[in-house]
Structure formats: structure tokens, C-alpha cells
Amino acid sequence: MRKMANPGLGFSAVRAILGTRDEVLLVPLPGHTRGHCGVAVRRANDWLLHCGDAYFHHAEVEPQFGAAPKGVRFFESLVDVDGAQRRANQARLQELARAAAGDVKLICSHDLSDFFGMKSAQREAQSAPQHSAREPVSAPRPVPQRDLRARR
Numbered sequence: 001m002r003k004m005a006n007p008g009l010g011f012s013a014v015r016a017i018l019g020t021r022d023e024v025l026l027v028p029l030p031g032h033t034r035g036h037c038g039v040a041v042r043r044a045n046d047w048l049l050h051c052g053d054a055y056f057h058h059a060e061v062e063p064q065f066g067a068a069p070k071g072v073r074f075f076e077s078l079v080d081v082d083g084a085q086r087r088a089n090q091a092r093l094q095e096l097a098r099a100a101a102g103d104v105k106l107i108c109s110h111d112l113s114d115f116f117g118m119k120s121a122q123r124e125a126q127s128a129p130q131h132s133a134r135e136p137v138s139a140p141r142p143v144p145q146r147d148l149r150a151r152r
Contacts, residue, residue, distance in 0.1 A: 011027050011028060011029075011089075011092060012028070013028050014026065014027050014028070014040075022042075023041065023042040024039065024040070024041050024042070025039070025040040025041075026038075026039060026040075027039070027040055027049065029051060029052065029054040029089045029093075030081075030082065030085050030086075030089070031054070031080055031081070031082045031083070031084075031085035031086025031087070031088070031089050032052070032053040032054060032076075032079070032080050032081070032086055033053070033080075033081055034081055034082075036052060036053060036054065037052070038050055038051040038052055038054060039052075040104075046102065046103050046104060046105055047100075047103065047104045047105070048104075048105050048107065049096075049104055049105070049106050049107070050107050050108070050109075051093060051106055051107065051108045051109075052108065052109050053108065053109055053110065054086070054089050054090065054093060054108065055068075055076075055090050055093060055108050055111075056068060056072050056075070056076055056108065056110040056111065057069065057072045057110070057111050058108075058111050058113050058114055060090050060093075060094070061090060061093040061094050061096075061097050061106050062094070062097065063094070063097045063098035063101060093106060
């Protein structure tokens with residue numbers, strides 16, 4: 001397995017959550033709100049960094065230095081507590097995405113393309129041939145549904 005980049009790259013005060021053997025990290029990303037943090041989780045072959053509200057649109061952190069739609073940028077400026085700090089953290093996230101491409105996957109709370117990209121990757125992983133000695137797991141039986149509407 002290749003050496004993975006640490007998602008703390010360029011961020012100060014990154015802390016491991018106790019008891020996780022440095023596999024779950026809190027990454028300070030203030031600016032949107034005071035004390036805002038991302039959560040980085042070590043996966044089998046990379047890191048997943050959930051940036052929370054540090055950015056609202058994937059273009060803000062793409063290695064190609066894209067730009068979010070104007071409406072998104074305007075809304076972010078309305079709801080942040082420290083615009084300069086938020087933009088500085090977005091720049092660090094852009095740098096991390098470029099420097100650690102393939103080693104760190106960034107996602108946020110507001111971009112549906114991040115969500116659907118993760119769902120697609122999950123489906124692909126599930127459909128890949130499984131080489132396991134375990135017995136196949138059958139689908140759970142359906143739970144009977146009750147009609148909870150008021151009866152007259």
C-alpha cells in the first residue's frame with residue numbers, strides 16, 4: 001500500500017480523536033462559524049475529509065481552482081463569521097486537493113454532487129466481485145407495515 005498523505009497538510013492544530021489510533025482527525029476550519037471543524041477518516045486506500053460548511057460547492061476546492069456559482073459565493077459571504085478566514089481555509093483545501101489528489105477525498109455538507117459521487121463510488125464497490133470466505137448474506141425480510149392513519 002502506498003503512503004497516504006495526511007489531511008492535516010497546511011492546517012494547524014489538527015488533532016486525532018482519542019482511541020482512534022490517528023485514524024479519525026479533527027481539522028480546524030473556522031470562518032464559516034467559530035470553532036468549525038472538518039472530520040478526516042482514514043479509509044483503506046485514502047482519507048475522507050468531511051469539510052462540513054467550509055465550502056458549499058465542489059468547484060471551490062477543485063484542484064483546477066474553479067469558482068462556485070455567484071449565488072453560492074454571495075450566500076457564503078452572508079453567513080460566515082470571518083470571511084477572510086473562510087477564504088483562507090478554502091485556499092488550503094484547494095491546495096490539499098491538488099497536492100494529495102487520490103490520497104484525500106474532500107466532501108462538504110451542501111453539495112449534492114459530493115453526496116451522489118460518494119453514493120456512486122459505494123455502488124461500484126458493492127458491485128465489484130467479492131473475494132471472501134464468508135457466507136453470502138441474504139436480504140433482510142420486509143417489515144410488515146401498519147396503517148397509522150386514524151380510523152373512523
